[in-house]
Amino acid sequence: MDELAARAAALAARRPRQARLRRVGTSRAGTPLWLLSVGHGARQALVVAGPHANEPVGGATVLRLAERVLADPRLTEGADATWNLLLCLDPDGLRRNEGWLSGPYTLGRYFRNFFRPGFLEQPEWLPEGAAAAALPETRALLALQDELKPFFQCSLHGVDVGGGFVELTRDLPGLSRRVAHAAARLGIPRELGPYDTLYWPGLGPAVYRIPPPCPRDLAAAITEAAVESTWYHPHRHGTVTAVVEAPMWGVAAVEDGSPPADRDTALRTVSRTLRQDTRVLERVLTRVRPHLRDVPDAARMLAPVDDYLLVCPGLADAWDPDAGDPVRPLPPLSSAHLAALRIAGRRIAVRTAGLLHQLVARAGHDPAGALPELDGLIDAWCADYHDGCGARWIPVARQVEYQARVVLAAFELAGRSAPAAARTGEPDWGNEPVVPMHRE
Template sequence: MDETAARAAALAAGRPGDVRLRRVGLSRAGTPLWLLSVGHGTRQALVVAGPHANEPVGGATVLRLAERVLADPRLTEGADATWNLLLCLDPDGLRHNEGWLTGPYTLGRYFRRFFRPGFLEQPEWLPEGADAAALPETRALLRLQDELKPFFQCSLHGVDVGGGFVELTRDLPGLAQRTAHAAARLGIPRELGPYDTLYWPRLGPAVYRIPPPSPRDLAAAITEAAVESTWYHPHRYGTVTAVVESPMWGVAAVEDASPPADRDAALRTVSRTLRHDTRLLERLLTRVRPHLPGTPDAARLLAPVDDYLLVCPGLATAWDPDTADPAHPLPPLSTAHLTALRIAGRRIAVRTAGLLHQLVTGAGHDPAGALPELDGLIDRWCADYHDGCQARWIPVARQVEYQVRVVLAAFELAGRRAAGPARSGEPDWGTRPAVPMHRE
C-alpha cells in the first residue's frame, strides 16, 4: 500500500498539470482511499483496484495505466476522457496480505498468508442496497460513482489459480477477440468456464454477462455475486462496468473447450472431494475455536472461515449429478468447466485451511494440536494444484500487462458504444505492441 501511494504521489508531483491525487475517503482503520486522476476530458472513466484484499495486481495495473495514459494523448484529449484510478478499495485487507507480496511466490506461502474478509466486509457488495451501505469504503465508492457518472467503470481482480476472463454489465462486441489476442501474446490462459459465471450468459470466449441484481440469500450471494453491487450502481448513468480477472497461477486446462470424457464421473469426484475436505475442516475448526478468545484478529479471520464452510455443502450438492436439483440443472459442461470446478472446490478448502493456520499461529500456542494437520493439508492441496492441475506462476509484469491491455480494449469499445460508430483510423489501444515493462 505504501509503495503504491508513494508512486502515485510522485506521478502527481511530476506532472501537476495533467495528474491530480486526492483523498476520496477513509477505510475502517483510517487509511486514506486515494484517487489518481489523469487528463481533463469531459467523459469520465473509473478504474477500481484492490476490491478483494488477496488480489493485489490491480495496484500495479493502475500505476501502469497512469503511465500509459500520460504517454498517449489519444487516451485523454483524443478521447475527451479523464481517467480516475482508485489505488485500492480495501487497503486494510491488502495489508493483511503483505506477508506474501514480497515472495517467493509459492502456493504454500500464498495460502498460509492469505486473507480475504467475510462476505459482508467486502466493499463492492450491497447486500442491503446502496442506501444501507455500512462500510466506509463502499460509501466512498458510491459517492465517487455518483459524482463522476462514468461512461466506463472497471473493477480489477486477480484469480489466484486458473485463467483470465472478463465480466460485463453491458455487451462490448469485439472484446472477446481483443482479450484472446492479449492472452495469446502474453501466455495467459483464458478461463472458458469460470465457476463464478457458471449460470451466466456467455458473450464470447472468456467474456460473460453479469446478470442484473436480484434478491438472494447469503449463500447464493457469496457464490454467484449477482446481488446488488457497486458494479451495477452506476448503471443508471449508462455506465458499462467491466470486471477484469488476471490470474496469478495459470492452468492451461481452463481453456480446453473439448467435451469431457465422463462428465458425471468428474462431477462426482469434485463433489465427493469437497464434502470430504469440508468435514476435515469442520472438525479442525471445532477443535481450534475454543482456544481462540483473545487471539489477535480472531473475529476477522473467522468470518471468512464461517462463510466458506457455510457454502460448501450446497455447492457439493449442486455439482453432484446424483443430488443436483433437477429444476436448476447444470449447463452443458466442457473440460474447461470441470477443471474450473475442481480448482474452485480446492480453493475454498485450502483458503479455509490457510485462515485456520493463521488463527492457530496467531494464538501463540496450539493446545488443540491442529498445526501439523493444517500444514499437511495445505502442502497436499497445493501439490494437487501444482502437480495435478499443472498450475504455474505468471510473472507479475505479465499479469499487469494483460490486465492493462484488456482495460484499454474495453475502454475503447465502451467509448465507441457511447459515441456511436467509430472513426476510421481510431487507434486499437488494446492490441498495441508491448512496451518495456517495469521490473517486478
C-alpha cells in the same frame, strides 16, 4: 499500500498539469483511499483496484495505466476523457496479505498468508442496497460513482489459480477477440468456464454477462454475487462495467473447450472431494475455535472461514449429478468447466485451512494440535494444484500487462456506443441480445 501511494504521489508531482492525487475516503482502520486522476476530458472513466484484499495485481495495473495514459494523448484529449484510478478499495485487507507480496511466490506461502474478509465486509457488495451501505469504503466508492457518472467503469480482480476472463454489465462486441489476442501474446490462459459465471450468459470465449441484481439468501449471494453491487450502481448513469480477472497461477486446462470424456464421473469426484475436505476442516475448526478467543481480531479472520464452510454443502450438491437441483440443472459443461470446478472446490478448502493456520499460529500455542494437520493439508492441496492441475506462476509484469491491455481495449469499445440508459436516464438491464450460454 505504502508503495502504491508513494508511486502515485511521485507521478502526480512529476506531471502536475496532467495528473492529480486526492483523498476520496478513509478505510475502517483510517487508511486514506487515494484517487489518481489523469487528463481533463469531459467523459469520465473509473478504474477500481483492490476490491478483494488477496488480489493485489490491480494496484500495479493502475500505475501502469497511468503511465500509458500520460504517454498517449489519444487516451485523454483524443477521447475527451479523464481517467480516475482508485489505487485500492480495501487497503486494510491488502495490508493483511503483505506477508506473501514480497515473495517467494509459492502456493504454500500465498495460502498461509492469505486474507480476504467475510462476504459482508467486502466493499463491492450491497446486500441491502446502496442506501444501507455500512462500510466507509463502500460509501466512498458509491459517492465517487455518483460524482463522476462514468461512461466506463473497470473493477480489477485477480484469479489465484486458473485463467483470465472478463465480466460485463453490457456487451462490448469485439472484446472477446481483444482478450484472446492479449492472452496469446502474453501466455495467459483464458478461462472458458469460470466457476463464477457457471449460470451466466456468454458473450464470447472468456467474456460473460453479469446478470442484473437479484437478491437471494446469503449462501447464494456469496457463491453467485446475486445481490446488488457497485458494479451495477452507476448503471443509471449509462455506465458499462467491466470486471477484469488476471490469474496469478495459470492452469492450461481451463482453456480446454472440448467435450469432457466422462462428465458425471468428474463431477462426482469434485463433489465427493469437497464434502471430504469440508468434514476435515469442520473437525479442525471445532477443535481450535475455543482456543482462539484471545487472538486479536479473531472474529474477522473467522468470518470468511464460516462463510466458506457455509456454502460447501450446497456447492457439492449443486455439482453432484446424483444430487443436483432439478429446478436449476447444470448447464452444458466443457472440459474447461470441469477443470474450473475442481480448482474452485480445492480453493475453498485451502483458503479455509490457510486462515485457520494463521489463527492458530497467532494464538502462540496449539493445545488442539492442529498446526501439523493444517500444514499437511495445505502442502497436499497446494501439491495437487501444482502437480495435478499444472498450476504455474505467472510473473507479475505479465499479469499487469495483460490486465492493462484488456482495460484499454474495453475502454475503447465502451467509448464507441452510448447505452440506452444514457439517453433515457433509466437502467437498461437485459434489453440487448446476448450470445447463448457458453457458445464458442
